[in-house]
Amino acid sequence: MIVPHAIPWAPDQELGQYLEQRGVSRRGFLRFCGEMTAVLGLASNFAPRVARALETMKRPSVIWISLQECTGCTESILRTAEPTIGDLLLDVISLDFQENLMAGAGDAVEDAMHAAMKENKGKYVLVVTGSIPINEDGFYTTVAGRPVREILEETAKDAAAVVAVGACAHWGNVQAARPNPTGAVGVADIIKDKPVVNIAGCPPIGDVITATLVHYVTFGRVPELDREGRPLFAYGAKIHDQCPRRANYDAGQFVEAFDDAAAREGYCLYHVGCKGPSTFSPCPIFQWNTRTSWPIGAGHPCIGCTERGFWDTMTPFYGRLPDIAGIGVEKTADIIGAVAAVGATAGILGHAALTGVSRMRARELPQYPNGPGSSGGASNAPKA
Numbered sequence: 001m002i003v004p005h006a007i008p009w010a011p012d013q014e015l016g017q018y019l020e021q022r023g024v025s026r027r028g029f030l031r032f033c034g035e036m037t038a039v040l041g042l043a044s045n046f047a048p049r050v051a052r053a054l055e056t057m058k059r060p061s062v063i064w065i066s067l068q069e070c071t072g073c074t075e076s077i078l079r080t081a082e083p084t085i086g087d088l089l090l091d092v093i094s095l096d097f098q099e100n101l102m103a104g105a106g107d108a109v110e111d112a113m114h115a116a117m118k119e120n121k122g123k124y125v126l127v128v129t130g131s132i133p134i135n136e137d138g139f140y141t142t143v144a145g146r147p148v149r150e151i152l153e154e155t156a157k158d159a160a161a162v163v164a165v166g167a168c169a170h171w172g173n174v175q176a177a178r179p180n181p182t183g184a185v186g187v188a189d190i191i192k193d194k195p196v197v198n199i200a201g202c203p204p205i206g207d208v209i210t211a212t213l214v215h216y217v218t219f220g221r222v223p224e225l226d227r228e229g230r231p232l233f234a235y236g237a238k239i240h241d242q243c244p245r246r247a248n249y250d251a252g253q254f255v256e257a258f259d260d261a262a263a264r265e266g267y268c269l270y271h272v273g274c275k276g277p278s279t280f281s282p283c284p285i286f287q288w289n290t291r292t293s294w295p296i297g298a299g300h301p302c303i304g305c306t307e308r309g310f311w312d313t314m315t316p317f318y319g320r321l322p323d324i325a326g327i328g329v330e331k332t333a334d335i336i337g338a339v340a341a342v343g344a345t346a347g348i349l350g351h352a353a354l355t356g357v358s359r360m361r362a363r364e365l366p367q368y369p370n371g372p373g374s375s376g377g378a379s380n381a382p383k384a
Contacts, residue, residue, distance in 0.1 A: 009059050009094075016055030029055070039211045039286075040223065041233040053218040060217070061120040063113060063155055064098040067130030067148040068141040068175055068184060073166035074100050074129060076203035076288075096124070099143075110144055117158060125213065126159035128152065128187050131168040131175050135183030149190060156191045161216055164188065165209060167202040167305055170228070177311035188229055197222050198229040202305035205286045208234045228308060230280070239276035239302055242284040245269065263299060273318035274301035281306040 009018045019029055033051040037044065066074070078101075095101070096116035102109050116124065130148070133140035138147030156162050164187035167173040175184035188196040199208050212231055215223045223231040240246065248254070248268040255263040255272050270277070279302055287294045296302055304314035 012058065014055060015057045015059075018059075019055075036211055036214045039207065039233065040215055041236075050214065050218050054214065057217050059094050061094045061096050061116055061124040062127060063096055063116060063124055063159070064127040064129070065148075065151060065155055066098075066100055067128065067143075067152065067169070068133055068182070069130030069166065069168045069173075071100055071129075073168075073203040074098075077165070077206040077209060096120075113155075117155065121158045123160050124158075125216070126155050126162045127165055127209075128156075128162065128169045129165045131172040131182075131184040131186060132190055133175070133182035133184050135181070140182040152187065152190055156187075156194070159194070161222060162187065162191055162194060162196045163199060163209065163212060164196050164229075165199045166204055167200060167310070170198040170200045170230075171308045173202060174311050176309075195222050195225070196229055197225065197231060200228065200230050200235060200306040201281065202310075204306075205234075205282065205288060207286045208282065226280070230306070234282045234286075235280045235306065237280065237282075239279045239281050239283055239296070242282075243276055243296060244284065245296065258299075266299075269296060269299075269301040271320055272301055273303075273316070273320060275304035275307075275310075275314050275317075275321060276302040277321060278314075279304040279307055 009015075016029070020026075030047070030051055033054065034044070034047045037047045037050050040046075042050075094116075097109065097113040099105075099109060102112075104112070130141075132138070132149050132152060133147075134149065138149045141148050143151055164170055168175065168184075169187045171186040172180070172184035175182055186198070188198065197212055199212065201208075208231065211233065212223060215231075215233075223233055226232050226235055228235070240249075243249075245266065245268045248266070249270055253262065253265075253267040255267050255269050257263070258272065268274070274296065276296065281302075283294045283302070284296070287297070301318070303317045304310040307314065
C-alpha cells in the first residue's frame with residue numbers, strides 16, 4: 001500500500017531541496033550519484049552532471065500498469081533490506097498509478113490514472129510489467145472490462161518513456177512458451193512509435209531500473225540498448241565472463257551432482273545445467289537483496305531468465321548446454337603435448353595417404369614418351 005510520507009514533496013520543489021528537507025546529507029547524495037555513474041559504466045567525471053540533473057529534477061510522474069503477469073517483478077523491486085538513497089529516490093517519485101500497491105480500487109483509481117496522464121501529458125514515465133495476449137482479441141486478460149492491449153496503447157501514447165520490466169513485458173515469458181495459447185507478446189511488439197527499454201529477467205534486478213531512470217533524467221534519453229532493447233550498461237556481458245566461478249570452469253573443476261564434494265567447494269555449475277555461458281545479465285555484479293547474493297552464489301545454476309524464449313531454449317534447466325569452446329588452465333603439458341602429437345601424426349598419415357594416391361594415379365595414366373598430346377609409339381624426333 002502506498003502511504004504518504006510525513007514530509008511530502010511539493011510538486012514545484014526540486015529533488016535537492018526535498019532531500020535536504022528530509023535530512024539526506026550532501027555527502028550521501030553525491031555518494032549515490034557516484035554509484036549510479038559507476039553502474040551506468042560512465043567515467044567518474046560524469047558524477048557531477050548526474051548530481052546536477054537529479055538535484056534540479058522536479059517530482060516525476062510514474063504510471064505503472066500490470067498486465068498478464070504474476071507480480072513477481074513488483075516484489076523484486078520493493079523487497080529491500082534497509083532504506084537507502086536509492087529507495088528514497090523511488091519513494092519520492094509520484095507513483096500516480098500502480099494497482100497492486102494502491103489502497104483504492106475501481107473507478108476511483110481509474111480516474112486517478114487518467115487524471116495523471118492528462119496533467120503530465122508527454123512527461124510521465126510508463127512502467128509496464130506483464131505480457132500482452134493478442135489471441136481472441138486479447139480477452140484472455142482484461143482490466144476494468146478492457147483488453148490490456150488497449151490499456152497499454154492508451155497509456156503509452158503520451159508517455160515520455162516506456163520501461164518494460166521483467167521477462168513477461170520483454171517477450172512474453174512463460175505465457176509465450178510453446179504452444180503460447182494466449183498469443184502472449186512483449187511491449188515492444190505492440191509499441192512501435194517510441195523506444196522501449198527492456199529490463200530483462202524473471203524477475204529483474206531493481207538497481208537496473210533505478211539506473212535506467214537516472215540515465216533518462218540525466219541525459220534526456222534512454223541508455224544505449226542492445227538488439228533486445230536491454231540497456232548495454234547492464235546486459236552487455238555474459239554471466240560466464242563475470243562469474244566468480246569462472247576460474248573453476250577454466251580449471252575443469254565441475255559440480256557433477258548437487259551437494260557433492262565439488263558443490264561444497266563452490267566449483268563451476270556448468271555440468272548441472274548452468275546457462276551462464278549463453279546469458280547476458282549483471283547478476284554477478286549487482287546481485288540481489290541489496291547485493292546479498294545471487295543464484296550461482298547460492299549454489300544454483302543460472303537458468304538464463306534474461307534471454308528471449310528461455311523457457312523453450314534453456315530447458316531442461318538442469319540439462320547441460322552443448323560444449324563451450326575452451327581449454328582448461330590445469331591441462332598438463334603432457335596432455336597438451338599428447339594432443340599435439342596426435343595432431344602431428346594425423347598430419348603425417350594424411351600426407352602419406354595423399355602421396356600414395358598421387359602415385360597410384362600416376363601409374364594409371366597412359367605413358368606418352370613425348371608427353372601428353374603425342375601420338376604414342378616410336379618418337380619421330382631426329383636421333384642425335
